[in-house]
Amino acid sequence: MANAHPHAMAPAKPGKTRTAPPQRPPKFPTGGRYLAYTLFDWTGLIYLLLGFLVLKTIWTLGDGQAAWDAQIASFSHPAYIAFHILSFISVVFVGVRFFRLFPKAQPPRIGPAKPPPAPVILGMLYTVWIGATVLFGAILAGGIF
């Protein structure tokens, strides 16, 4: 077990007797349900790398046709493929987790309006998500435009 922040849940006025320091939740960060939360946090690293990759790809546009072709060709490298699969999994994971938690975060009313029931919100989210994926896929595959 590890210590939590030494002042976690400490009162504003110091306690009247000596206390033992607060401990972190024993299963944090990788035990039980915390694992999903921790992985969720670590997906940030994947998006950071993905961001660099996009920047690098755009950068090569300025270095001529050969550089661009080399960059595109490098995407067939197994390491890149593995990274892309990982990115895909993490996007799906984050999406599903976020969507699951999103409906209940809606206040019971926003001004006079009431948000739709949770299943409807969830349906809307998935529709938009899948719709957008199909749309981009179609654009990238050259199906439209």
Place this chain on the structure above:
Amino acid sequence: MAEMLIKKFVVTRFDPDQDDVPRTETYEVPCHPDWKVLDGLNHIKDEIDPTLAHRWSCRMAVCGSCGMNVNGEPTLTCKKAVRDLPDTIEVTPLSNFPVVRDLVVELEGFMDKLKSVKPWIIRAKEKAVEEGPTRQSPEELEEFKQFSMCINCMLCYAACPVVANEPEFIGPAAIALGHRYSIDSRDEGAAERNEIFRGEGTVFSCSYANECSEVCPKNVDPAAAVNQAKFNAVIDWATGLVLPRGGKE
């Protein structure tokens, strides 16, 4: 008489008068199969070691006194049956809290945090009793009722990864209770509380781990409350930019 279950209770002990750091002590407890973890602790206290310190009272999961970590999980010990646990039952004080003694944790920090969200009805003008009860539709009641079910048992604080790292964080239960009043149709204090909720260490510290709602023994769903409060605090801030504040009470 039903067959007894022999359980090994591994209990954290800490006496600031004698111990530098917490230690553990192990007790063999013959448990009636219907017992909860709390019954085992009371057996230890009454029959084996009267120096054990733990809080409890109602033994029906409503007073909120007996929260502890049981095998690593924040638990109301009066609600958790021993027969649902392995032969070794590890009981430690709630995580994220300073430990006063044995299984007793420091609650003053929570009391400060609770007070800071103004958990009471705020009205521009207090209603006179003579005016009779306010009308509130069953639907309006339903909007906040769930968040009013909090028994202050502190399990959510023990589970929250943000509480562990950020001492200023007001935390799940207190925010849920502040939010509960803000969305009560009888209350006029939402603007005041939104102001508080936009401050340091409040709703935006929450990273939505949702652990508070996982461990809540009363299905209050504090994570929902905290994230609804985020939403309201933002909406309130945005409308404040567009509309002059003076238009609202």
Place this chain on the structure above:
Amino acid sequence: MAELHRHDIVIVGGGAAGLRAAIAAVKARPGSSVALVSKVYPMRSHTVSAEGGAAAVARADDNLEMHGYDTVKGSDFLGDQDVIQAFVEEAPRELTQLEHWGCPWSRNEDGTVATRAFGGMTTKRTWYAADKVGFHLLHTLFQTSMQYGDIVRYDEVFVSKLLMDGNECRGVAGLDVRTGEMMGVLGRAVILATGGAGKVWPFTTNGNIKTGDGMALAYREGVPMKDMEFVQYHPTGLPGTGILITEATRGEGGHLINSEGERFLITRDYGVGTKAELGPRDMISRAEVQEIEAGRGIDSQYGQHVHLDLTHLGEEKIMKRLPMVRELSKIYAGVDPVYEPIPIRPVVHYMMGGVDVDIDGFADGVDGLLAAGEVACVSLNGANRLGSNSLTECLVFGARSGVKAVEYAKGTSDGDDAALARMGEEEQARIDALRGKQGGGEKIAAIRTDMQSAMESGCGVYREEASMQQTVRDIAALKQRFEGVTLEDKSKVFNTEIIAYLELENMLDVAESVSSSAASRNESRGAHTRKDATARDDVNWLHHTLCYYDPAGPRLDKKDVTLGRWEPEERKY
């Protein structure tokens, strides 16, 4: 003594009555400094476990007179009628006040407060918030109290002695559980709001903290305990644990069933007439015991019980009106009331008796001392309390005593600090001597268990001369044994063994007054039912019992009942 804290008034106990008194005091006289001393954090107080509701006239088909008459009749004519009059008049105001403070009362479709039927009440007058009324009431009061800076809380401070200046109560000596140090909390008036003493019995709905502390504090200072023989057995507790299944189950239409599948309150004559399951608690508890004694109980590992059947109410109604009953039944009895009947038996629930106080809460015989709520006997409940009158009682008489206490405090002067501090020092010395006390090897748990079984055998649902006298002797012997208790915990910080010791000391005093009072009353009235004196005797016994502390053994006396518009008549439903 480490610290002296001076306030205008001191309230002991942070449940419904104590919190209501504190708020009433600071609102009646803004700027008054109010100390709220409680042995637990206020939201742990046992008010939290009340389930079914709080009574006050609210509907068009109801009126104050009906509420008054129901209460008088429920009390078996031992309630003081001036008190009952004041109570029913103030009840609607108090529940409305709670509504304004945010209590989530359940609602009718039109937005008005919903009411439900309760035992012994003629019409639906019990306000409710599903079946967690005490919980909501307590948390509403506690959270509301947080906005008043003049209410200074002393949480987890165990009051072990009233500080007396002659015949005037000037504060309390409290053991700070956290530090093991005594503190003096001084005020010109002290309100006791410590609740009842269910833990004197083995099988009770009450939580661990209900040890009659306030009763014992007042008793030892010479204040008489009134009507202590009247102990309410609630008809529906879970066997084994004693966990309360609310009377609202019957209010919402639940049936009591014996082993033969009969609704015995209908098929046999138990005096409840057509009210059946909506009869008063004393009668229904007796009916259950008779069913079991007649061999129509149901066997279980926890002895015999009967069944409470809710299956015909349907899942939707149970989830809406009685969600906690379902949760409790599942966790603590392993049955789901939507599909199966709940095993239940009578269980000690409430003390009608307590500190003898007048209509404003002032205790008999000591100046500046008040009491409100279950600890007090203002004689609202007489020989049997009606369900849902007690939460309202806490509010009505809590508020009253808060207001009266600050008024009283204004008209009197501070006590002699030095003398009070000396008294506190003596108390500190007494407590210090308890840490690791070498005695005769007696254990707290053993004496407590013996006390509880003595009380069950002598002061149960049915009583008789021999067993009551035996209990009186047993309790006296246990008080002797208590002297020989050995304590092992030598630490100052959070020493719960010392708290358990002090609580047991208090419970033994309460047990003494209950058993002695019970043994003295030679009739059957309300919850005091004798097998050897089955009739009510208005000629000789239409009076309150007073029990005074005496080191040599309790002294008993009588006090007149205040009658009024309702003359005693046969109590039949």
